[in-house]
Amino acid sequence: MDGIGPRQKLWLERSDGRVVMSDYRLRLLELIAQSGSLAQAATALELSYRRAWGKVRELEENLGYRVVDSVVGGPGGGHTRLTPEGVELVGAYRRFQERARAAVDEIFAEEFPR
Amino acid sequence: MDGIGPRQKLWLERSDGRVVMSDYRLRLLELIAQSGSLAQAATALELSYRRAWGKVRELEENLGYRVVDSVVGGPGGGHTRLTPEGVELVGAYRRFQERARAAVDEIFAEEFPR
Numbered sequence: 001m002d003g004i005g006p007r008q009k010l011w012l013e014r015s016d017g018r019v020v021m022s023d024y025r026l027r028l029l030e031l032i033a034q035s036g037s038l039a040q041a042a043t044a045l046e047l048s049y050r051r052a053w054g055k056v057r058e059l060e061e062n063l064g065y066r067v068v069d070s071v072v073g074g075p076g077g078g079h080t081r082l083t084p085e086g087v088e089l090v091g092a093y094r095r096f097q098e099r100a101r102a103a104v105d106e107i108f109a110e111e112f113p114r
Numbered sequence: 115m116d117g118i119g120p121r122q123k124l125w126l127e128r129s130d131g132r133v134v135m136s137d138y139r140l141r142l143l144e145l146i147a148q149s150g151s152l153a154q155a156a157t158a159l160e161l162s163y164r165r166a167w168g169k170v171r172e173l174e175e176n177l178g179y180r181v182v183d184s185v186v187g188g189p190g191g192g193h194t195r196l197t198p199e200g201v202e203l204v205g206a207y208r209r210f211q212e213r214a215r216a217a218v219d220e221i222f223a224e225e226f227p228r
Contacts, residue, residue, distance in 0.1 A: 004134055006210070009123040010218070012226075020118055096120075096225040103217035104124070111210040112126075 006108040010100055012093070018062040021093050025059055028052065029082060029090050032068060036079040063089075120222040124214055126207070132176040135207050139173055142166065143196060143204050146182060150193040177203075 011022035019025070031041035042052035060066050067086030072078045082090065125136035133139070145155035156166035174180050181200030186192045196204065 003129045004126055005129075006214075007125050007127050008214070011121050012118055012222075013121050015117045015119075092225045096221055099221045099225070100120075100122075100218045103221065104214045107210055107213045107217065108126075111206045111213070 006104050008101060008104050010097055020062045026093050028055060029086060032080055033082050036081060038080045120218050122218050124211055134176045140207050142169060143181060143200060146194055147196050150195060152194045
């Protein structure tokens, strides 16, 4: 199938259906880590600050641990960063996502040869 | 991550973004093949007959070939079946989907060990 390619949306669910990670949540957490700012991450995703904050809080509730940490004040003003557990989750999910994409591309090429 | 598992939504896209197959379209075509009836397939997916028909037509337009064939009248009344190209597409996509699911399960187990 010429010019045709596979697409994939991934997420991780608890057995009760609650989402504990997803491609979208990865992007949100990576943007927070890169910018050090929930407000900047929210803007990049065209979310309100309130909505971005709600998504992080819901994710933490589903996971049962904190993934971001807000530091208020200090010389450069407040900022938000990932917790060590958040860094670990982002790394593991990023590898999971990249390997899954590569696997799906390979399987597609085998099942739909030109 | 105990009790947590990966979920995946797959589809195939042309370079212009038009969808030429998906998990949902696979289900629709498999239901048509099993029941021999677009009306029954539509009911099973809680779609109107008109909407199910529209989905099949849109898929055929994006693919550039027919995937279903309607036979009108005859001793058992009319029915809808897959074309040979439709049968081939359903088979290839089913294998693609099953292998992709197995690969994602395996990668998840490796990246998120208990």
